[in-house]
Amino acid sequence: MSPESPYPLWESLLPIRDQGRLERRAVGAKGSRLRFADGSEVLDATSGLWNVNIGYGNGAIAEAIARACRDASYLNLFRYSHTYALRAAGDLVTAAGPASYRRVVFSTSGGSANDLAMKIARQYAVLRGQPERRLVVGLKGSYHGLTYGAHALTGEALGQQMYGVDLRSVRHVDPSRPEELERFMKRHGPQVASLVCEPVLGSGTHALSADFIEAMLALRREYGFLLVADEVATGYGRTGPLFASFGWAESPDLLLTSKGLTNGTSAASAVLVSHGIGEVFEERDAVLLHAETQAGTPASCAAITTTLEQFDELDALEAGARTGDRLGRLLAELTDRVPAVHHTSGLGCFRAVHLRDADGAPFDEQAVQHTVAAIRSHGALVYPGPGCIQLVPMLTSTEQDLYDLAGALSRGLSEASSRAGH
Numbered sequence: 001m002s003p004e005s006p007y008p009l010w011e012s013l014l015p016i017r018d019q020g021r022l023e024r025r026a027v028g029a030k031g032s033r034l035r036f037a038d039g040s041e042v043l044d045a046t047s048g049l050w051n052v053n054i055g056y057g058n059g060a061i062a063e064a065i066a067r068a069c070r071d072a073s074y075l076n077l078f079r080y081s082h083t084y085a086l087r088a089a090g091d092l093v094t095a096a097g098p099a100s101y102r103r104v105v106f107s108t109s110g111g112s113a114n115d116l117a118m119k120i121a122r123q124y125a126v127l128r129g130q131p132e133r134r135l136v137v138g139l140k141g142s143y144h145g146l147t148y149g150a151h152a153l154t155g156e157a158l159g160q161q162m163y164g165v166d167l168r169s170v171r172h173v174d175p176s177r178p179e180e181l182e183r184f185m186k187r188h189g190p191q192v193a194s195l196v197c198e199p200v201l202g203s204g205t206h207a208l209s210a211d212f213i214e215a216m217l218a219l220r221r222e223y224g225f226l227l228v229a230d231e232v233a234t235g236y237g238r239t240g241p242l243f244a245s246f247g248w249a250e251s252p253d254l255l256l257t258s259k260g261l262t263n264g265t266s267a268a269s270a271v272l273v274s275h276g277i278g279e280v281f282e283e284r285d286a287v288l289l290h291a292e293t294q295a296g297t298p299a300s301c302a303a304i305t306t307t308l309e310q311f312d313e314l315d316a317l318e319a320g321a322r323t324g325d326r327l328g329r330l331l332a333e334l335t336d337r338v339p340a341v342h343h344t345s346g347l348g349c350f351r352a353v354h355l356r357d358a359d360g361a362p363f364d365e366q367a368v369q370h371t372v373a374a375i376r377s378h379g380a381l382v383y384p385g386p387g388c389i390q391l392v393p394m395l396t397s398t399e400q401d402l403y404d405l406a407g408a409l410s411r412g413l414s415e416a417s418s419r420a421g422h
Helices: 059-072 083-096 110-127 148-153 178-191 210-223 275-283 298-313 316-337 365-377 399-419
Strands: 026-030 033-036 041-044 101-107 135-139 170-173 192-197 226-230 254-257 269-274 341-347 350-355 383-385 388-391
Touching: 041 399, 059 298, 083 101, 083 269, 083 298, 101 110, 101 275, 110 135, 110 148, 110 192, 110 226, 110 254, 110 269, 110 275, 135 178, 170 178, 178 192, 178 210, 192 210, 210 226, 269 275, 298 316, 316 341, 316 350, 316 399, 350 365, 350 399, 365 383, 365 388, 365 399
Parallel strands: 135 170, 135 192, 192 226, 226 254
Antiparallel strands: 026 033, 033 041, 101 269, 254 269, 341 350, 350 388, 383 388
């Protein structure tokens, strides 16, 4: 690119004036560290948008992808199958629980997986003779992606009206109020195809309460809608178990996974389908009208299989438990010592630090961005959230990683406290 050429890349979620900066241009990644074009190296406490749960540069996953590319190049799932996809699907069912799940449908992102889940739920209703079940219910404050279907389901205000997103068959309820969900179902339950939830809301890392989970399960039994667990963020040990819904008394009907599914190496996602849904489609010999050119390719499926193998080899869940405990102690100390830290939320290696100014008001977007920049200047990359910063360290983080993170957080948050008038 010559000096006089216009900057050719349109970066995501940034104003045009902030794009193209060297301090935001990554040139490499290894282990838990990122290198940038301005010469800086920082600890990545976001796990690369919570994808890279077992570290950058995993050699086994890289070799599996390379081998699949050499041996099979490209294969698709349009009216055919292939051995890579069959093995990956079987491995996923085994990992998530063959007593709960029957089949796997591959997709390419968390957003497209949510689109797919809505289509499955509505077609399932039609196959059961209940075409009136059209509504899909999400949670206020949730995030499910920015494809058109997922954008409608997302419970944050992210330009849905501006982009003409169709919200007519989507509703949202407050996840902190089980009684609101109960009232909604009493009125609309027979029209509901599915209820979609993140076990821990990704924006701000708010875990669903035991009362809300119990209400969802009881209302599903009463009204017959499908329960969808969007585990794009919470899957692969992020909150403790392989999937957060393992802690529920009953399994969801559809389980969505992406991000950690390939340790971030492939544009891949998967929807795990329960026996109940699978049996209805099989009995009707129904065709699911969903397919994606890059879904379930040999390379992505090899990455899925090898990521699961690496979780076992690296004892990643146990490592994640240790990292989560260390992170919890670190955050408790910061809460006691740093005035701007109001409280923390989340589980395991999926946390948020909620910030308040001297008057007790939550940090606005600009204050949060200043805080992220201050922490970055002291050597760690964290992620902005609503009134908070989000911490999503790798499960396999070392003691040195946590030590470095503690120093960057302490100094960066102390600067934010001073700026906020504390």
